[in-house]
Amino acid sequence: MKESDLIQFITKKGNSEFDQEVISWINASSENQAFFSKIKAEHLLATIDDNLENINPEKQFDAFLNKKSKNNRRLFLRIASVIMIPLLLTTYFFYSDSLDNSNPTQFTSYAASAKEQKQITLADGTIVWLNAESKIVVSDKYNNTERRISLYGEAFFDVVKNKNKPFIVETASGIKVKVLGTTFNVKSYSSEKNVETTLVTGKVELYDQKEITPLLTLRPKQKATFSKKEKQLSVAEVSTENITSWKSGKLIFDKTPLAEFALNIERWYGVKVIIASNSFKDYAFSGEIDRNNTIEDIIKILKVSSNLNCSFNNTTNTLLINSK
Known part of the structure; x- marks a missing residue:
């Protein structure tokens, strides 16, 4: 996960699917969690630094001298709060990091x-x-x-x-x-x-x-x-x-689009399936594939049950599906 993606997540500029991907990545390992915490801390401190740069010390001091005591106290507290926030944040991140390191989620x-x-x-x-x-x-x-x-x-x-x-x-x-x-x-x-x-x-x-x-x-x-x-x-x-037959060693298809059929074959047999033309990608396949069937068996099944012509390249480990 890139730092820019994490910043996008922190600033809430992504959609719900993007947010879930980031959350899943963060939860995937303790290293990811530590990296995310580091980026978040740096981003928050950088944001505060930007705010501090916008404060003109001379004008603030003049205002401090010219105001009545009540207003002076309010301004002092405001300036003090700006100074204290980075210190408090630094203390917070140090403390929370100590807690996380003492009992990190595995x-x-x-x-x-x-x-x-x-x-x-x-x-x-x-x-x-x-x-x-x-x-x-x-x-x-x-x-x-x-x-x-x-x-x-x-x-x-x-x-x-x-x-x-x-x-x-x-x-x-x-x-x-x-x-x-x-x-x-x-x-x-x-x-x-x-x-x-x-x-x-x-x-x-x-x-x-x-x-x-x-x-x-x-x-x-x-x-x-x-x-x-x-x-x-x-x-x-x-x-x-x-739908659940796969766990007992069978794939059962019922008017399944060819593209979806191809993805199942890729996962089960560790091959790459190429559908040569978009014209028959929406072809619906019905039938049963057993875990013990070979790629050659699948080629025969497709030839018998459809107008599709298939060939397998052992060198590239690729099954090509084409029309007859």
């Missing part, structure tokens, strides 16, 4: 690479399945007063019920999922235009960054789709088996 990342799915059990017994190219970040304070994690990619959660400690999934888009105990799937890849939350059992609530009132509440077999571009939420009834 974060642990769990990641699944391309061609991999991984299962993790959290401290409270909650089980998380990570899809390919996905990651969760967990604080060492997890399960204290709440259970909060950050998700990058796709994961299925089987959350241990605890009505006193809500389980919260944060995504880079700003959408947060809050539950007490349930099973659900969240898909939040940065390369995709939507964030999808699918409820299998129980109840989940979706929130924005403020977490004041839920944007909506899902029932079992419902999927909420948040459009990153339009900033809109929609809900649909779905077959949860199709």
